[in-house]
Amino acid sequence: MVAASLAADVLVARPRQAASSPDNSPVVTKVEPPNWWLRLTPELMVLLSGRHLEATGVTCNLSNLVVERTQATAGGNYLFVWLKLEAELKSGTAVCRISTPTGTTSFELPLAAREQTIHKFQGLTTAVVVYLIMPDRFANGDPSNDEPTDAQGSHDRLKLRTYHGGDLRGIREHLDYLKDLGVTTLWLTPIVKNGATEDYHGYSAVDLYGVEPHLGSLREYQELVAAGHQQRMKILFDIVPNHVGPKHPWVAQPPLPDWFHGTAQRHLNASAPVNGAFYGEGENQGHDLFEAIVDPHAPPRLRRNLTDGWFAGVLPDMNTENPMVAQYLLQNAVWWAESSGLDGFRVDTFPYVSRQFWARWHAGLRRIYPQLTTIGEVFHPDASVTSFFAGGQKRYDGIDTGVSTLFDYPMYFVLHDVLLNGAPVGRIADVLRHDALYPRPDELVTFFGNHDVPRFASAEGSSAAKLKLAFGLTLTLRGIPQLYYGDEIGMPGGGDPDNRRDFPGGWREDAKSAFTEAGRTREQQEVFTWVQTLLRLRREHAALGSGHLWHLFSDEATYIFARESEDERVLVVFNNSKARGVDVTLRDTPLQGAASATRLFGEASVKLSGAEAHVHAPAQSLSIFVLN
Numbered sequence: 277m278v279a280a281s282l283a284a285d286v287l288v289a290r291p292r293q294a295a296s297s298p299d300n301s302p303v304v305t306k307v308e309p310p311n312w313w314l315r316l317t318p319e320l321m322v323l324l325s326g327r328h329l330e331a332t333g334v335t336c337n338l339s340n341l342v343v344e345r346t347q348a349t350a351g352g353n354y355l356f357v358w359l360k361l362e363a364e365l366k367s368g369t370a371v372c373r374i375s376t377p378t379g380t381t382s383f384e385l386p387l388a389a390r391e392q393t394i395h396k397f398q399g400l401t402t403a404v405v406v407y408l409i410m411p412d413r414f415a416n417g418d419p420s421n422d423e424p425t426d427a428q429g430s431h432d433r434l435k436l437r438t439y440h441g442g443d444l445r446g447i448r449e450h451l452d453y454l455k456d457l458g459v460t461t462l463w464l465t466p467i468v469k470n471g472a473t474e475d476y477h478g479y480s481a482v483d484l485y486g487v488e489p490h491l492g493s494l495r496e497y498q499e500l501v502a503a504g505h506q507q508r509m510k511i512l513f514d515i516v517p518n519h520v521g522p523k524h525p526w527v528a529q530p531p532l533p534d535w536f537h538g539t540a541q542r543h544l545n546a547s548a549p550v551n552g553a554f555y556g557e558g559e560n561q562g563h564d565l566f567e568a569i570v571d572p573h574a575p576p577r578l579r580r581n582l583t584d585g586w587f588a589g590v591l592p593d594m595n596t597e598n599p600m601v602a603q604y605l606l607q608n609a610v611w612w613a614e615s616s617g618l619d620g621f622r623v624d625t626f627p628y629v630s631r632q633f634w635a636r637w638h639a640g641l642r643r644i645y646p647q648l649t650t651i652g653e654v655f656h657p658d659a660s661v662t663s664f665f666a667g668g669q670k671r672y673d674g675i676d677t678g679v680s681t682l683f684d685y686p687m688y689f690v691l692h693d694v695l696l697n698g699a700p701v702g703r704i705a706d707v708l709r710h711d712a713l714y715p716r717p718d719e720l721v722t723f724f725g726n727h728d729v730p731r732f733a734s735a736e737g738s739s740a741a742k743l744k745l746a747f748g749l750t751l752t753l754r755g756i757p758q759l760y761y762g763d764e765i766g767m768p769g770g771g772d773p774d775n776r777r778d779f780p781g782g783w784r785e786d787a788k789s790a791f792t793e794a795g796r797t798r799e800q801q802e803v804f805t806w807v808q809t810l811l812r813l814r815r816e817h818a819a820l821g822s823g824h825l826w827h828l829f830s831d832e833a834t835y836i837f838a839r840e841s842e843d844e845r846v847l848v849v850f851n852n853s854k855a856r857g858v859d860v861t862l863r864d865t866p867l868q869g870a871a872s873a874t875r876l877f878g879e880a881s882v883k884l885s886g887a888e889a890h891v892h893a894p895a896q897s898l899s900i901f902v903l904n
């Protein structure tokens with residue numbers, strides 16, 4: 277096992293030089309995937325980039341590795357090679373010889389035994405809490421990679437859209453901080469190689485098999501996952517099958533004429549609404565295309581912009597209906613999983629990709645990694661829209677996307693409306709009432725902040741008290757909570773990219789480090805302690821993570837609910853207005869008959885009398901009780 281692992285680290289596929297190189301002799305410049313594993317998949321599609329690759333024959337030197345077929349494309353600039361990996365195949369580096377009418381060349385493909393799979397590909401449960409990190413903005417563990425030689429001028433901490441120097445090693449060096457805070461899963465925004473000085477965010481890939489050099493190396497990613505697992509922390513990889521970046525070499529020269537939906541010159545725009553008033557909403561409603569996707573009456577032309585258009589009009593849209601594109605993208609996901617041992621994927625722009633693709637992609641992943649969790653991003657306030665994409669169910673099109681769970685955007689919007697805009701608190705119960713639309717609502721990923729929206733602390737109408745309530749609700753309502761780096765110290769910031777400021781103390785030159793209590797201001801420490809305490813309570817009281825949620829009381833100002841697990845009943849009191857007393861009946865709930873209420877958190881009080889509870893809640897407060 278150890279030898280195989282070393283081999284996989286050291287050997288990556290590389291093109292081999294042709295003996296002589298007249299201008300038209302074949303050349304391989306890139307091999308994707310760069311390596312693979314035995315007894316993982318029965319077949320592998322290798323995509324070679326290069327020149328003059330019009331192969332008449334390809335043969336490999338390992339027995340039980342069979343070249344099934346080949347297809348040269350784009351005038352010989354690409355060669356697809358389908359390999360059959362027979363059960364008897366032994367590990368080693370395959371050297372495959374390519375014959376063309378103008379000469380011969382070869383490529384290497386290391387094939388290793390799989391490493392131990394224990395404590396890898398674990399998937400998430402409702403017991404975890406996810407922490408989202410934008411690696412460039414968290415901590416700089418290696419100043420030597422701040423400005424890679426081929427990316428001059430890309431690093432400047434004073435500019436909002438350039439690289440700031442944060443990296444994978446910086447995250448690994450602060451796992452203790454995260455452990456101390458109490459989060460148990462990390463979601464990093466994409467780490468694949470990007471192409472421009474302003475692509476610090478990672479969503480404009482130019483190489484789906486490379487780690488962005490500003491962030492480190494593949495080995496450093498592997499080390500981060502392993503170190504996380506050692507601390508019982510799971511790792512989510514942010515994957516983007518919908519699109520690549522405008523500078524990806526495929527854009528100038530696609531491997532197939534229909535590798536993308538459209539071309540750089542001529543494509544649909546995923547952001548162009550068909551008709552904003554179609555469903556009786558204002559012209560400026562931005563999400564009507566999602567509604568057309570879930571509408572069984574909508575002709576396909578109403579949704580084509582969304583699924584086939586280029587995101588924001590600029591990001592090249594993968595033609596996931598092409599089986600070769602689909603195989604490339606599935607193999608790519610498997611490669612990242614197998615290379616690192618990651619525990620799940622956060623899946624970007626979920627509705628922008630065909631549902632048929634998701635069904636096949638998930639089926640392919642699950643064959644190898646049955647426990648792996650995938651979380652789909654469906655950025656929409658309406659649960660009747662978001663739930664349409666949930667896996668574990670077929671909708672009118674007969675398709676089950678297979679996705680494990682989704683971000684709870686409807687709850688995100690309501691938490692903001694309630695806490696910042698004075699919306700009735702009962703709207704929280706209204707979101708939860710829609711849980712019947714999801715096969716597994718308890719696994720929805722709840723959040724009040726991420727890298728795409730302004731920081732809660734800086735929103736209009738916000739305050740430290742409201743930020744604490746946002747944490748309180750996110751960490752007690754049903755679901756898998758996701759926190760955004762820096763919110764635990766009340767980090768400020770407006771819209772993108774101001775919501776992605778550097779975590780204070782992540783850079784050696786920073787005057788103060790919020791990674792330590794001594795370096796935090798009183799205000800930062802107050803929020804930190806609040807979050808840390810709630811996270812500890814969530815760990816200690818399983819009902820807060822996995823318990824069934826019961827509504828007990830809901831009106832304009834107050835929502836009182838219970839969480840019931842097999843051996844525990846917890847009561848949560850949220851009051852968004854002035855101090856008040858509320859009489860709550862516990863009849864017909866598992867709390868009926870409780871003899872005592874012990875306060876775990878907050879300042880409210882509860883007096884039990886038969887099946888009734890008299891609750892007194894201070895102004896703008898959240899309190900937690902355990903009932904016995």
Ligand SMILES: [Ca+2]
Pocket residue numbers: 416417418419420421422441442443490
């Ligand atoms: Ca760095």
Ligand SMILES: [Ca+2]
Pocket residue numbers: 518582583584585593594628629630
């Ligand atoms: Ca698409």
